[in-house]
Structure formats: structure tokens, C-alpha cells
Amino acid sequence: MKNLIIASTSTIYNGTYLEYLLPTLKEHFKNVSTLLFIPYARPSGITHDQYTDKVRTAFASIGIDVKGIHEYNNPVEAVQKAEGIFTGGGNTFLLVQQLYRTSVLDAVKEAVNNGTPYLGCSAGSNICGLTMETTNDMPIVYPPSFKTFGFVPFNLNPHYLDPIEGSTHMGETRETRINEFHAFNTQPVLGLREGSWLEVKGDVIILRGEHQARIFTQNKAAYEVETNTDLSDLN
Amino acid sequence: MKNLIIASTSTIYNGTYLEYLLPTLKEHFKNVSTLLFIPYARPSGITHDQYTDKVRTAFASIGIDVKGIHEYNNPVEAVQKAEGIFTGGGNTFLLVQQLYRTSVLDAVKEAVNNGTPYLGCSAGSNICGLTMETTNDMPIVYPPSFKTFGFVPFNLNPHYLDPIEGSTHMGETRETRINEFHAFNTQPVLGLREGSWLEVKGDVIILRGEHQARIFTQNKAAYEVETNTDLSDLN
Numbered sequence: 001m002k003n004l005i006i007a008s009t010s011t012i013y014n015g016t017y018l019e020y021l022l023p024t025l026k027e028h029f030k031n032v033s034t035l036l037f038i039p040y041a042r043p044s045g046i047t048h049d050q051y052t053d054k055v056r057t058a059f060a061s062i063g064i065d066v067k068g069i070h071e072y073n074n075p076v077e078a079v080q081k082a083e084g085i086f087t088g089g090g091n092t093f094l095l096v097q098q099l100y101r102t103s104v105l106d107a108v109k110e111a112v113n114n115g116t117p118y119l120g121c122s123a124g125s126n127i128c129g130l131t132m133e134t135t136n137d138m139p140i141v142y143p144p145s146f147k148t149f150g151f152v153p154f155n156l157n158p159h160y161l162d163p164i165e166g167s168t169h170m171g172e173t174r175e176t177r178i179n180e181f182h183a184f185n186t187q188p189v190l191g192l193r194e195g196s197w198l199e200v201k202g203d204v205i206i207l208r209g210e211h212q213a214r215i216f217t218q219n220k221a222a223y224e225v226e227t228n229t230d231l232s233d234l235n
Numbered sequence: 236m237k238n239l240i241i242a243s244t245s246t247i248y249n250g251t252y253l254e255y256l257l258p259t260l261k262e263h264f265k266n267v268s269t270l271l272f273i274p275y276a277r278p279s280g281i282t283h284d285q286y287t288d289k290v291r292t293a294f295a296s297i298g299i300d301v302k303g304i305h306e307y308n309n310p311v312e313a314v315q316k317a318e319g320i321f322t323g324g325g326n327t328f329l330l331v332q333q334l335y336r337t338s339v340l341d342a343v344k345e346a347v348n349n350g351t352p353y354l355g356c357s358a359g360s361n362i363c364g365l366t367m368e369t370t371n372d373m374p375i376v377y378p379p380s381f382k383t384f385g386f387v388p389f390n391l392n393p394h395y396l397d398p399i400e401g402s403t404h405m406g407e408t409r410e411t412r413i414n415e416f417h418a419f420n421t422q423p424v425l426g427l428r429e430g431s432w433l434e435v436k437g438d439v440i441i442l443r444g445e446h447q448a449r450i451f452t453q454n455k456a457a458y459e460v461e462t463n464t465d466l467s468d469l470n
Contacts, residue, residue: 013403044411045418091415093374133374138412139328140368141419142381159406164399168248170429171394176279177373180326183280184376194405 003028003117004151006128007197008158008209010089010121018058018121020195024208026062028117032084034065038108040098041090041123051088069104079107082116089122089158092135096127097143109149118151122158125192129155134181134189136174152198152205153187153235160191160214175214175222182218188234189216196227205231238263238352239386241363242432243393243444245324245356253293253356255430259443261297263352267319269300273343275333276325276358286323304339314342317351324357324393327370331362332378344384353386357393360427364390369416369424371409387433387440388422388470395426395449410449410457417453423469424451431462440466 005021005028012020029035039051052068059066066086072078079085085108087095099105112118120128126135127148134155163173172180178189192198196209207213212224215234225231240256240263247255264270274286287303294301301321307313314320320343322330334340347353355363361370362383369390398408407415413424427433431444442448447459450469460466 009405011405013405042415042418043407045415091412094415094419133376135374136406138369138371138416139374139381140412140416142368146374146377159404161404161406169394169396170244170246170248171371171396172278177326177375180278180280180329181373181375183277184329 001115001202002113002151002200003115004112004128004200005119005197006125006152006156006192006200007119007121008125008160008192009194012195016058017054021197022058022062024197025059025119028119029062029064029084032064032117034067035059035084035086036069036078036082037066038069038085038087038095038099038104038124040069041088041092041095043088043090051090055086055088075102075104076107079104079111082111084117084119085111086119087121087124087127089124091140092123092126092132092137093139093141093143095123096132096146096148097141099127100144105149112149112151125158125197126156128152130187131155131185133185134178151200155181155185155187155189157189157191160193175216178216178222182216186218188218190214190231190234191216191222198231203232205234207231236350236437237348237386237435238350239347239363239435240354240432241360241387241391241427241435242354242356243360243395243427244429247430251293252289256432257293257297259432260294260354263354264297264299264319267299267352269302270294270319270321271304271313271317272301273304273320273322273330273334273339273359275304276323276327276330278323278325286325290321290323310337310339311342314339314346317346319352319354320346321354322356322359322362324359326375327358327361327367327372328374328376328378330358331367331381331383332376334362335379340384347384347386360393361391363387365422366390366420368420369413386435390416390420390422390424392424392426395428410451413451413457417451421453423453425449425466425469426451426457433466438467440469442466
């Protein structure tokens with residue numbers, strides 16, 4: 001049975017790394033003694049080792065060891081044997097490029113569909129949707145495809161940002177960008193605000209955290225859903 | 236001799252479409268009676284016809300006719316015969332996908348390198364750099380490559396946005412995103428603020444408009460340049 005936490009962000013304003021999620025993660029990873037971390041998204045270009053150290057520190061506080069996937073000679077085997085998997089945030093293009101290059105994409109897909117508990121934050125959440133085509137990230141490298149895990153039957157927009165009132169900036173708002181997505185794609189998009197996450201257990205998808213989420217569907221007006229809403233029928 | 240205007244945006248705050256650029260464009264396109272417009276970037280998903288109508292209205296005020304490239308049976312031939320070319324803003328991924336699909340990319344590259352005057356705004360400017368890998372746009376479609384015209388020997392970030400003071404949003408700033416680009420790419424990036432443009436005449440590249448621009452180079456601190464700075468040596 002699928003078992004995922006898909007979080008908008010690792011860090012909320014005035015919080016430390018993963019702090020707001022730790023009580024949830026303690027339960028989510030209760031049978032995990034060593035967590036496999038996928039650091040491929042490299043936020044701000046930090047190394048795999050630096051990134052893994054940061055994650056190790058956060059999980060130490062709930063008694064879970066962390067090992068980076070780059071520490072294994074065979075990353076696919078590392079995924080197959082993992083007790084739990086966490087994909088961290090950073091650049092989604094880089095993350096997806098590396099997931100394809102290493103064949104870790106198919107391995108994680110299979111493991112998570114077979115019940116290995118998964119945590120994604122930001123870029124690591126974006127890839128839980130059907131495609132990465134609603135990421136906010138800059139296309140700093142060219143991945144071989146935009147197709148991603150499809151653990152949920154829609155697309156995700158993490159770090160969803162409401163239009164800034166009184167802004168004089170003429171670049172597109174997030175909502176405009178997602179509407180442009182729907183000129184060419186049919187699947188719904190869930191705008192997940194920082195501090196919100198999806199809890200996925202089997203086919204049941206529930207919105208958790210402190211905020212509403214915003215749902216965009218093709219040819220309809222966007223709408224808000226309250227936290228704890230069951231989103232299992234969104235597709 | 237190359238002859239380009241590469242503008243951050245088509246529209247500045249409180250202005251109408253292209254208004255702030257019209258005096259410059261009157262001179263730039265002084266030998267053009269019919270301008271070829273490339274509407275492929277389709278902002279907000281509007282149609283090629285709708286977009287071309289908007290551009291037609293703006294250029295009518297300086298006595299220039301506009302024809303959309305989609306009105307021609309042979310778009311490559313339309314480029315080859317064009318007196319002047321304008322590529323409008325919208326979604327860069329969609330624009331680049333269409334430029335490759337129609338073979339218009341190579342045609343425009345050749346025409347502009349041979350002296351056909353060119354105007355780009357936003358997405359139409361982004362593609363004047365070496366790659367589209369510093370666009371702000373959402374990857375709503377998958378183009379066959381991120382390589383673009385290379386009319387200037389660096390990359391561009393149109394609609395460059397300074398970090399918002401006091402923001403509680405935890406998503407990456409524009410500067411962080413460009414720094415991530417430089418973890419994997421060597422070319423400089425020019426952050427072009429709304430209201431600024433580059434004037435390219437042969438190999439001479441000058442910053443024009445009312446703002447400073449911000450220059451990002453690999454392994455060095457970003458810095459500002461004043462308007463009217465000669466950027467011909469930036470590479």
C-alpha cells in the first residue's frame with residue numbers, strides 16, 4: 001500500500017529544517033531505522049554530502065539514521081533495499097535528470113508503489129505528480145523527459161504563491177502560469193502552500209497542514225479546499 | 236550586421252503594450268513597412284490570431300503593418316523574406332518547441348545574423364541568449380532542446396526581480412536560481428529589469444533603458460552595471 005508524505009516545503013518561515021513536519025515524520029517512518037536520502041536536487045548547488053549531512057542532523061532528533069544514495073555503489077539496489085525514502089528539495093530539472101541517468105526513477109516508483117514509505121519536499125514532491133511541468137524551478141539542465149512518478153493522478157505546484165497585492169512586477173503570476181499549463185495539458189494541478197502537505201495511504205489522498213490548497217482544473221475556475229479535505233477523487 | 240532590440244518586457248507598470256519602446260522601435264524598424272510577428276509563446280494561452288491583433292494595434296501607431304508567421308503556408312520562407320522580425324513574450328518552453336517544430340529557429344538565426352532587424356520581448360528575448368536555461372517560465376511542454384539563438388554570447392534573465400524585502404516565502408529567489416544555473420553552466424547571465432533592453436549592433440551590445448542590470452558570472456559575486464554600459468565583452 002502506498003504511504004507518502006508530499007510536502008510543499010521542507011522549511012517554513014521562522015522554522016528550522018523539517019521542524020514543523022517532525023511529529024508527522026516520527027509516525028510516518030516509525031518502522032524505519034535508516035532512511036535513504038536522495039540529494040540529487042542540490043539546492044543552491046550544495047554537494048550531495050553537504051545536503052545529506054543537513055538531513056542527517058534533522059532526522060537524528062527523531063532517532064532515525066540517514067544515508068545518502070550517492071554513498072552506495074548501486075543506487076538502484078539501495079532503493080530496493082530501503083526501509084524508507086526521502087527526496088529533498090532543490091532544482092527539479094537537475095533532480096529529474098539524475099533520476100533518469102541513474103535509473104533510480106523506476107526503482108523508486110516500484111518501491112513506493114509496493115509500500116516503502118516516502119517523503120518528498122518541494123522538488124521531491126513535484127515529482128510525485130504525473131509530470132514535472134508545473135515546477136517553479138529554472139531549467140538549468142535538460143532532463144530526458146518531464147514525466148515523473150505519478151504517485152498521485154494530478155500535477156503539483158509546491159510553494160504555491162498567491163498573487164502579491166499591489167505588485168508592480170509584470171512577470172506572470174503563479175496562477176497565470178498554471179492556466180498556461182492548462183492550455184496544453186488536461187490533468188488538474190494542486191497548488192500546495194508552504195506548511196501544507198498531502199498524506200497518501202493507498203488510494204486515499206488527504207490535504208494536511210495549516211492552509212487551504214488551491215485546485216486548478218482545465219476550463220474551470222480555480223477553487224480552494226480546506227485542510228483535511230479528501231482529494232482521492234481529484235484526477 | 237546584426238541589429239537587435241532585446242527587451243526585458245513588452246509592458247511596464249502603468250503603461251500600455253510596447254508603449255515605452257515605441258520611439259526606439261520607430262527608429263529600429265525605420266526601413267520596415269510590414270513586420271513579421273512570431274506569436275508562438277502565446278501568453279495566457281491566447282491564440283496566434285488574438286496575439287497578432289494586439290501587436291498589430293501597437294505597431295499601427297508608428298505606421299508599421301504586422302503579419303503573423305502563422306498566416307503563411309511556409310513559415311521559413313516568411314522569415315527569409317521578412318523586412319523585420321518581432322518575437323513576443325509568453326511561455327518560453329512553448330515558444331522554443333514551436334521554433335524547432337517549424338524549423339523557424341534556424342531561419343531566424345540566419346536572417347538576423349545577416350542583418351534583418353529583430354525585436355524580442357520577454358520570452359522572445361530569452362531566446363536571444365545561448366540557451367533558454369535561465370527563463371522564469373513554467374515547463375508546460377517539452378521542447379527538443381534548450382539551445383537558442385545565441386545572438387549574444389551569454390544568457391538572459393528577463394523580468395529580473397530583486398529579492399523582496401521582508402518576504403516570508405521560502406521558495407528560491409531569482410538570484411539563488413541563477414546561482415544554481417552556475418553550478419552547471421559557465422556562461423554569464425544578464426538580469427534585465429523591466430524597462431531595460433539591450434541594443435545590439437553588430438558585435439556592440441549596449442544596455443539601454445532606465446535601470447541598472449545585474450550580471451551573474453560563475454564563481455564571482457554578482458554586480459550591477461549602469462544603463463548605457465557597453466557589454467560587448469561579456470562572455
